[in-house]
Amino acid sequence: MAENPQAGAQAPALDAQGVTVRYGSFTALDDVTARFEPGLIHAIVGQNGAGKTTFARVAAGLVAPAAGQALIFGTQVPPGDVPRARTAGVELVHQSFALPPSFTVAEVLQFVGPRAGLYSRRAIERHWQAWLRDIGIDLPAAARIRDLPIESQQSAEIARAMVSDARLLILDEPTAVLPPEGIDRLFARIRSLKARGVTVFLVLHKIREVLAIADTVTVLRGGRLVAGPMPTAGLAPASLSAQIIGEGAGTLDLSDRAALTGEGAARHADAGAAAPRRGEGKALEVSLLHVARGQYGNGLSGVNLDVHSAEIVGIAGVEGNGQRDLVAAVAGLQPIAEGAIRIAGQSFGREGLARRRGAGLRIIPFERNVEGLSLTSSLWENWSAAQLVGRSLLATAGPRALRRLADQRFREWDLRYRNPDQPAGALSGGNAQKVILAREVDAAARLIIAAQPTRGLDVGATAAVWDALRAARARGAGVLIISSDLDELFDICDRVVVLAAGRSVGTFAPPYDLRAIGDAMVAATARPQEETA
Amino acid sequence: MMTEQIAAVLRACLFIAIALLLCMVIFAAVGLSAIDTLRGVVEGAFFRPRAMDHVLRWGLPLLITSVGVVICFRAGYFNIGAQGQFYMGAIAAAFAAEALRGTSPLVAVPLCMLAGIVGGAIWALWPALLRVKAGADEVISTMMGNFIAALVLVHVTSGPLKDPSGSGQATSSLPVDAAHRISATTGTSPIILGITALVVLLGWWLTRRTAFGVLSGLAGRNPTMVTWQGADVERIAIGAFLVSGAFAGLAGSIELLGPNGRLASGFLPAHGFTAVVIALVASLSVLATVFVALFFGALASAALYLPVMAGLPAAAIQIINASIALFITSRTEAAENLLSRWRARWKT
Numbered sequence: 001m002a003e004n005p006q007a008g009a010q011a012p013a014l015d016a017q018g019v020t021v022r023y024g025s026f027t028a029l030d031d032v033t034a035r036f037e038p039g040l041i042h043a044i045v046g047q048n049g050a051g052k053t054t055f056a057r058v059a060a061g062l063v064a065p066a067a068g069q070a071l072i073f074g075t076q077v078p079p080g081d082v083p084r085a086r087t088a089g090v091e092l093v094h095q096s097f098a099l100p101p102s103f104t105v106a107e108v109l110q111f112v113g114p115r116a117g118l119y120s121r122r123a124i125e126r127h128w129q130a131w132l133r134d135i136g137i138d139l140p141a142a143a144r145i146r147d148l149p150i151e152s153q154q155s156a157e158i159a160r161a162m163v164s165d166a167r168l169l170i171l172d173e174p175t176a177v178l179p180p181e182g183i184d185r186l187f188a189r190i191r192s193l194k195a196r197g198v199t200v201f202l203v204l205h206k207i208r209e210v211l212a213i214a215d216t217v218t219v220l221r222g223g224r225l226v227a228g229p230m231p232t233a234g235l236a237p238a239s240l241s242a243q244i245i246g247e248g249a250g251t252l253d254l255s256d257r258a259a260l261t262g263e264g265a266a267r268h269a270d271a272g273a274a275a276p277r278r279g280e281g282k283a284l285e286v287s288l289l290h291v292a293r294g295q296y297g298n299g300l301s302g303v304n305l306d307v308h309s310a311e312i313v314g315i316a317g318v319e320g321n322g323q324r325d326l327v328a329a330v331a332g333l334q335p336i337a338e339g340a341i342r343i344a345g346q347s348f349g350r351e352g353l354a355r356r357r358g359a360g361l362r363i364i365p366f367e368r369n370v371e372g373l374s375l376t377s378s379l380w381e382n383w384s385a386a387q388l389v390g391r392s393l394l395a396t397a398g399p400r401a402l403r404r405l406a407d408q409r410f411r412e413w414d415l416r417y418r419n420p421d422q423p424a425g426a427l428s429g430g431n432a433q434k435v436i437l438a439r440e441v442d443a444a445a446r447l448i449i450a451a452q453p454t455r456g457l458d459v460g461a462t463a464a465v466w467d468a469l470r471a472a473r474a475r476g477a478g479v480l481i482i483s484s485d486l487d488e489l490f491d492i493c494d495r496v497v498v499l500a501a502g503r504s505v506g507t508f509a510p511p512y513d514l515r516a517i518g519d520a521m522v523a524a525t526a527r528p529q530e531e532t533a
Numbered sequence: 534m535m536t537e538q539i540a541a542v543l544r545a546c547l548f549i550a551i552a553l554l555l556c557m558v559i560f561a562a563v564g565l566s567a568i569d570t571l572r573g574v575v576e577g578a579f580f581r582p583r584a585m586d587h588v589l590r591w592g593l594p595l596l597i598t599s600v601g602v603v604i605c606f607r608a609g610y611f612n613i614g615a616q617g618q619f620y621m622g623a624i625a626a627a628f629a630a631e632a633l634r635g636t637s638p639l640v641a642v643p644l645c646m647l648a649g650i651v652g653g654a655i656w657a658l659w660p661a662l663l664r665v666k667a668g669a670d671e672v673i674s675t676m677m678g679n680f681i682a683a684l685v686l687v688h689v690t691s692g693p694l695k696d697p698s699g700s701g702q703a704t705s706s707l708p709v710d711a712a713h714r715i716s717a718t719t720g721t722s723p724i725i726l727g728i729t730a731l732v733v734l735l736g737w738w739l740t741r742r743t744a745f746g747v748l749s750g751l752a753g754r755n756p757t758m759v760t761w762q763g764a765d766v767e768r769i770a771i772g773a774f775l776v777s778g779a780f781a782g783l784a785g786s787i788e789l790l791g792p793n794g795r796l797a798s799g800f801l802p803a804h805g806f807t808a809v810v811i812a813l814v815a816s817l818s819v820l821a822t823v824f825v826a827l828f829f830g831a832l833a834s835a836a837l838y839l840p841v842m843a844g845l846p847a848a849a850i851q852i853i854n855a856s857i858a859l860f861i862t863s864r865t866e867a868a869e870n871l872l873s874r875w876r877a878r879w880k881t
Binding site (some may be wrong): 356365389 | 596741742743744746747751755756757758759760761762763764765768769772
């Protein structure tokens with residue numbers, strides 16, 4: 001251990017001194033100074049773009065600060081030197097997992113652990129299974145990473161981090177991918193790590209979670225340290241949420257604000273008399289839909305779903321339980337094996353997406369930068385695609401007129417851009433999503449499917465997306481939202497349908513019962529887990 | 534839009550200038566006078582008697598093929614089979630010309646060109662189908678298509694269309710009916726100029742004024758996004774290949790009815806590849822392709838002039854061609870950065 005002699009038990013786990021990080025002209029972290037005591041659970045919170053992930057990367061020694069320094073247990077780790085950081089006892093579990101999918105759990109652990117000589121598959125499986133039992137992680141050592149459900153993949157990541165005897169474990173948004181019960185289990189695991197003397201950093205999104213697990217909380221906003229680390233004991237959720245949101249807090253609806261920051265038990269904005277009456281007509285009817293396993297996921301085995309006009313319906317579920325299959329099937333991008341799909345009263349079988357768009361289907365796809373936009377193409381071309389797909393390929397498309405129309409629509413959506421010839425990749429996430437909204441949310445929309453519409457967006461952009469979808473509902477469109485953020489669904493949906501293992505397993509109405517929905521999300525997934533184990 | 538095309542022209546000039554600098558270094562290194570060689574090239578290209586005729590003779594067919602290549606590349610398909618499509622067009626046109634021997638040129642010439650268009654399009658269709666239906670890489674299939682087409686050409690000129698009196702090393706067909714020729718052996722003609730102008734106009738219209746233009750441009754950069762918009766990416770792909778092959782085939786028929794006058798095995802072996810380079814140097818802009826194709830036409834014309842008039846090796850032209858090709862393959866990073874920095878400076 002290359003350890004500073006002064007670094008005794010009293011040295012802070014992380015000592016950030018004026019840390020500043022810039023990406024080009026963008027300042028991700030601005031003069032952040034904070035000391036974190038060892039042996040505690042520290043939460044880092046803030047909006048998207050507040051600098052949380054950058055802070056985690058600085059702490060893990062992955063990113064070099066432009067100014068200032070970060071000491072780990074009193075030791076300076078040269079940035080970018082992962083082996084040295086590992087020796088110093090720091091491990092980072094990334095937001096998107098990075099384990100090789102074709103490896104077994106045992107192989108992954110063997111690979112990162114101390115290697116010596118030859119070994120047999122059986123021997124390493126036995127060895128690592130025993131080790132996993134010792135550290136209290138319930139994982140099949142022989143299972144391949146790609147066959148594990150998300151929650152177990154995360155456990156494998158944590159196990160991977162623990163192989164090198166991490167003393168400082170950093171988890172970047174670990175709860176984002178988990179169902180409510182999975183979050184409870186993760187927190188139990190983190191507490192047991194703490195009991196073993198490990199210092200844990202958690203980048204979190206929700207105040208509810210912060211108060212449930214963390215000893216201290218640190219708030220970042222726009223790259224600056226707003227508060228902390230301050231003890232969470234006796235902290236009022238409302239004051240924390242005001243610190244996270246900042247000046248904009250006053251303009252937000254109370255329940256939107258609670259949903260954005262996960263302030264407390266989820267409520268519903270439109271619960272009770274305030275809820276607008278849903279329309280009589282149906283924007284979407286999906287009955288007994290079966291879809292074979294394919295490029296969009298593991299398929300669907302019986303989905304029933306109705307979306308009335310002037311109604312917002314949410315799809316809740318752990319990611320990878322058929323959400324993508326459902327959207328692709330309704331879009332006509334994936335053949336259906338059985339069942340029926342009706343959009344705005346019209347039945348669709350093998351017709352392509354262009355015909356369905358003609359019936360009023362609009363889609364905000366899952367992957368904004370891949371399925372939603374062509375990042376190297378201009379803004380006006382990205383916007384124009386929707387205008388052109390229904391027409392003959394040789395139909396005249398005057399660029400000047402299209403550019404002017406796009407410009408006009410972008411202005412209506414309050415898009416921040418220089419000109420319509422800018423490439424879409426030059427925009428921030430929130431603005432990029434507004435380009436898609438400007439394209440998909442129009443007067444002729446009868447059914448709008450919004451897949452993870454606010455993922456990665458900051459508070460202002462998230463509120464703008466919600467407003468747009470509510471306005472579409474007010475105009476009489478049916479809206480189907482797929483989100484892994486239950487607070488979001490509870491805040492804006494008139495009904496929530498739970499999708500698990502490719503089946504619709506329950507419909508819930510406000511006031512939403514987090515426990516019951518959480519149970520529905522995991523109940524049906526238990527089976528495929530056992531199969532792979 | 535306009536600025537984008539002007540930027541494409543400027544970018545092409547920059548590549549060519551850098552490539553010429555490199556060539557001068559090479560010329561000097563092999564003991565030629567760099568200045569004299571360059572002067573010879575410029576003279577051969579632009580300042581000899583009837584220089585413009587020669588530039589157009591070589592430049593116009595290249596331009597026709599390049600416009601097709603641009604359309605396919607914009608859609609994201611690296612169709613490098615222009616050479617084979619060009620040959621197939623010429624072969625189809627030669628069969629038509631043979632069959633129509635003695636008929637009125639008003640009938641024969643359009644029909645021969647139509648045959649060329651169909652021949653080229655068919656030679657682009659099968660790689661397109663392999664690509665969209667089976668996922669076969671079009672780079673491989675179109676390149677293989679070039680070899681096959683070259684061998685078909687050898688077969689046709691030494692078999693079905695063989696000129697029995699021919700005695701040269703290269704086999705060839707009988708000369709086309711003199712009445713059906715659309716230009717003299719060394720020249721160009723208003724007909725060729727007119728057809729080329731039509732092709733450029735058509736290419737510009739397709740890429741800049743149609744739904745196909747916008748959607749294929751998007752699909753070329755991100756086919757997933759276009760799929761999620763509901764566009765039929767397969768149709769766009771097949772359309773792009775067909776247009777590309779049709780233009781190359783048309784160029785083949787023009788070479789047959791025009792300057793060549795007959796089908797000879799292995800004629801213009803670099804035509805399609807030069808068209809690929811032209812399309813890339815022109816940044817896939819049809820307007821810029823006009824200038825770049827004429828420039829390459831000038832180089833081709835100079836290649837014939839150099840050894841005869843200036844006593845310099847024609848290989849000098851090949852070196853220039855090669856270094857331009859070299860620079861466009863490396864252009865993405867360095868040159869693009871340079872250009873964007875210049876543009877930023879002009880704006881501020």
